[in-house]
Amino acid sequence: MLIASVAPIEAAPPQSLTFIDNPKYLDALRSTKAAAVLCNARNAEFVPDGVAALVSDNPYRSFALAAAALFPTAMRLQPITGSGLNPGACVDETAQIEDGVTVEFGAVVGAGACIGSGSVIGPNAVIGPKVQIGRDCSISAGATVLNALLGNRVFIHCGVRIGSDGFGFAMGPQGHLKIPQIGRVVIQDDVEIGANSCIDRGSNRDTIIGEGTKIDDLVMIGHNVTMGCHCVIVSQTGIAGSAQLGDFVVLGGKAAINGHVKVGSGAQIAGLSGVGADVPPGVQWGGVPARPIRHWMREVTRLRREAMEMDAKRGGKKDG
Numbered sequence: 001m002l003i004a005s006v007a008p009i010e011a012a013p014p015q016s017l018t019f020i021d022n023p024k025y026l027d028a029l030r031s032t033k034a035a036a037v038l039c040n041a042r043n044a045e046f047v048p049d050g051v052a053a054l055v056s057d058n059p060y061r062s063f064a065l066a067a068a069a070l071f072p073t074a075m076r077l078q079p080i081t082g083s084g085l086n087p088g089a090c091v092d093e094t095a096q097i098e099d100g101v102t103v104e105f106g107a108v109v110g111a112g113a114c115i116g117s118g119s120v121i122g123p124n125a126v127i128g129p130k131v132q133i134g135r136d137c138s139i140s141a142g143a144t145v146l147n148a149l150l151g152n153r154v155f156i157h158c159g160v161r162i163g164s165d166g167f168g169f170a171m172g173p174q175g176h177l178k179i180p181q182i183g184r185v186v187i188q189d190d191v192e193i194g195a196n197s198c199i200d201r202g203s204n205r206d207t208i209i210g211e212g213t214k215i216d217d218l219v220m221i222g223h224n225v226t227m228g229c230h231c232v233i234v235s236q237t238g239i240a241g242s243a244q245l246g247d248f249v250v251l252g253g254k255a256a257i258n259g260h261v262k263v264g265s266g267a268q269i270a271g272l273s274g275v276g277a278d279v280p281p282g283v284q285w286g287g288v289p290a291r292p293i294r295h296w297m298r299e300v301t302r303l304r305r306e307a308m309e310m311d312a313k314r315g316g317k318k319d320g
Helices: 023-031 059-070 293-313
Strands: 016-019 036-039 052-055 148-150 161-164 185-187 198-200 207-209 284-286
Touching: 016 059, 036 059, 161 185, 185 198, 198 207, 284 293
Parallel strands: 016 036, 036 052, 148 185, 161 198, 185 207
Antiparallel strands: none
């Protein structure tokens, strides 16, 4: 059997690999034209004749591993203008560049910066003075990395801003006095940061992003935030200054975390939630203000029922 591509289950052509991890796609599974399907043992019986059922305890993860093997270049930034130091880049003579680094056209590397082997600095990216970037990192086109220390295998997508000043002012009737921002951003190994996200430098201590954390596009992380390992932060989330997140925290899209709040390890916050108080470890919270998700859903159900009852009393049309 030849596997030449991967594809979604409902549109998979012959010689492709697909997967099913959601029962909503069982009808698509029954009619798929793929050569092979990664599925759990429960769904294997629905795989059509002539299609190989590859049973896995975690089909989605298995699919990710298979797709990475088939398309290795999709796993990190590939040079646009060629490998090596492009003559159109501006690299300060005091920068320390290990062998095997690519710095593309229009990129700027400041004085005293250090870049590890295998890393790629994309077109028009800016690496500030004394920034340290580990090995096998990808800094995509137009990204800015200032006042930062990056570990190995850190992937930064287009337009990301790392290490700009945090939003700190001593407010008063005479005007708002800027607080000097003198900390760094420390990003540990295997972190990925989505396009156009911003991570501010610390004010008087470092902003820290823990190992293996994955940050979506358009996320804002304020100064002095400390984030544990393997967190997942979904698009348009905002984390205010000095908030603390434990390990394996998940924040849904457009969640808002107030400053100086602590979110315990393993906690999950639903999208569109506003967190204004400390969150215990391992819980699921949602709503505005965020509270245990069962309480939130119970309140939403009660409010909906009351609204329908009031509408019925007025003789209006019930809200489905």
